[in-house]
Amino acid sequence: MLVIGLTGGIGTGKSEVSRILRELGAEVIDADRVGHEAYTPNTAIWREVVDIFGERVLGPNGEIDRKRLGAIVFNDPQAMSALNAIMHPRMAGIIRERIEGLRGQGVDLVVLEAALLIEAGWEGLVDEVWVTHSTGEQVEERLMRRNGLTEEQVRSRVQAQMPFEERSRHAQVVVHNSGSLEELRREVEALCQSKVGGKVG
Template sequence: MFVIGLTGGIGTGKTHVSRLLEGLGAAIVNADLLGHEVYAPQSEGWRAVVDAFGDGIVADNCEIDRRALGGIVFSDPDALEQLNAIMHPRIYALAGQRLNSLAEQGGKNAVIEAAMLNEAKWPPLEDEVWVTVSTE
């Protein structure tokens, strides 16, 4: 299976490009959605994030309060590094599982849509990296 790693900054059109590729038959693996799976309430990833940042980041419905967590990690580079150390390996593992499953099902092409593809320093899952840019 041929895998494209699709990356780029916020608002540069990653989702638009992935939808175009999906329309051409590619399966999409979205790292943001995998991240939500990683910290689903009461999951192992959720527990790791709560253990690292405290119960104050847990909303009444037991989900991670992304605003509260963002307030911590975006004001402290060490905290952001700690969060990334928790999340990135788990997202990578899920992405690999999804790609393996797609390949086993006979998938021919897939796209990993990940804003932090290069920054995460994952061992390559993709055959080629595409970067979206916007001048607007």
């Protein structure tokens, strides 16, 4: 079984590559979804987050309100570090269990889609790292069109991330998403063919 860690900056096409790999038969673990599930009331992570940040981060149903929590941590590097110190190791444990469960099912290809794969220290969970890349202009255009962000908002989000040059130093594969969706699909299919012999399952 091959485990790919798929990462990349905002607007570079991670989700699109993940979707193509899923269509080719890969099992995809979405780290963002794992994070959402971890915020369910009365889980170990939920209790730790509420202990540190208080009930002000809870929504009406008792779940952690990501917007409220985000408003605190995005403006306070210490608060962000405290949250990451809770989330990253515990999420790694959940992801590891899921990978091992899929290994037990005889799955050929697993993709861990995680924007913060490198920052979270999850490289040890995967066999190789794939990084998606697009030009700055393309990222700007996609985010303004898709997310309705202003040019200034796009720049501040991009600048807050690990630069591509640094991210690519951790990668075994760079997926170039600078053309059409059809070109991206062909590139991903060729990579899949070279790694696991094409369609998997």
